[in-house]
Amino acid sequence: MSVPLIDLRRPIGEVGTAVDTACREVGFFSVVGHGVPEELIAEAHRLALAFFDLPLVDRAEAEPDDVSYPYGYRPFSAEALNRSIGGVAPADLKETMNIGPVHAPPRPLADMTDPDERAVYAPNLWPSALLAFRPAIEAYYDAMSSLSSRLMSVFAVALDLDPGWFDPFVDRHGSALRLAHYPALAEPAPPGSFRAGAHTDYGTLTILRLDDEPGLQVESPTGEWVDVDAPDGALVINLGDLMQRWTNDRWRSTMHRVVVPPDGGARRRLTMPFFHNANWDARVECIVEPGGRALHDPVLAGAHLLAKFRSTVTESP
Numbered sequence: 597m598s599v600p601l602i603d604l605r606r607p608i609g610e611v612g613t614a615v616d617t618a619c620r621e622v623g624f625f626s627v628v629g630h631g632v633p634e635e636l637i638a639e640a641h642r643l644a645l646a647f648f649d650l651p652l653v654d655r656a657e658a659e660p661d662d663v664s665y666p667y668g669y670r671p672f673s674a675e676a677l678n679r680s681i682g683g684v685a686p687a688d689l690k691e692t693m694n695i696g697p698v699h700a701p702p703r704p705l706a707d708m709t710d711p712d713e714r715a716v717y718a719p720n721l722w723p724s725a726l727l728a729f730r731p732a733i734e735a736y737y738d739a740m741s742s743l744s745s746r747l748m749s750v751f752a753v754a755l756d757l758d759p760g761w762f763d764p765f766v767d768r769h770g771s772a773l774r775l776a777h778y779p780a781l782a783e784p785a786p787p788g789s790f791r792a793g794a795h796t797d798y799g800t801l802t803i804l805r806l807d808d809e810p811g812l813q814v815e816s817p818t819g820e821w822v823d824v825d826a827p828d829g830a831l832v833i834n835l836g837d838l839m840q841r842w843t844n845d846r847w848r849s850t851m852h853r854v855v856v857p858p859d860g861g862a863r864r865r866l867t868m869p870f871f872h873n874a875n876w877d878a879r880v881e882c883i884v885e886p887g888g889r890a891l892h893d894p895v896l897a898g899a900h901l902l903a904k905f906r907s908t909v910t911e912s913p
């Protein structure tokens with residue numbers, strides 16, 4: 597299934613209407629006219645592959661000592677995304693490299709009394725073996741950060757709010773970029789395993805750069821799993837749980853997963869999801885349509901995110 601394709605160069609009102617429809621019906625869409633140079637995307641993708649081609653000892657240099665540290669390298673089988681929704685699926689068939697904010701925090705770390713907030717601004721861990729990696733990935737992080745801000749103002753318009761309505765809630769966001777490598781599988785995958793188990797994303801929105809290898813599926817409103825496809829050069833956008841809650845369930849945070857393709861996963865796959873979050877201390881209260889009532893209690897964005905994140909670490913990688 598091609599998820600709805602939206603050209604961000606169209607007039608903002610038209611874009612907003614298309615986004616509202618896509619977010620209500622599918623929770624996924626793809627965008628062209630996003631302004632991120634193709635070379636910047638290709639360079640990040642190339643260096644991400646080069647990172648996963650490093651010998652394990654060099655990748656492991658970027659692995660945190662403590663599994664609860666949010667950034668750095670996570671080896672094969674360290675995560676089971678399905679557990680974030682209470683599932684019991686085996687570990688995912690992937691390894692990841694996770695990158696947090698690439699600029700100085702909005703205020704000194706010493707002023708942040710919540711240790712979990714400090715964790716969002718914990719330093720990134722980089723491998724010393726691949727010098728071109730860090731600048732290419734930081735440039736990609738920045739590009740995703742700018743595109744997220746633009747999408748949040750499109751979201752505001754789609755919800756009949758002022759374009760800047762979300763700004764005070766996201767102007768100090770601590771979002772995370774993930775490089776997800778699904779290696780070619782030498783042996784048949786264990787029964788019931790996935791490249792990434794069924795889950796919803798946690799935050800406001802995710803920007804996903806797919807590659808040529810298929811596998812991403814979304815759950816339709818009638819419960820069928822459908823393949824996600826997007827034209828070359830497009831970026832796939834989906835909503836996270838916080839946005840569903842914020843919109844009082846008007847929009848959908850859609851269940852999705854990455855399956856092992858019918859060839860048994862003979863080819864590797866590399867995607868680069870960027871998980872945009874609201875500010876740590878943003879108080880998210882349902883945006884209620886006229887005449888409606890709030891379906892959820894207010895929640896702080898940071899606490900909401902951490903609870904989700906902690907539920908997915910496997911006990912024994």
Ligand SMILES: O=C(O)CCC(=O)C(=O)O
Pocket residue numbers: 774776792797804812852853854867869
């Ligand atoms: O790799 C993909 O296509 C999607 C991965 C994903 O959904 C996630 O990491 O949250």
Ligand SMILES: [Fe+2]
Pocket residue numbers: 795796797852
């Ligand atoms: Fe996801």
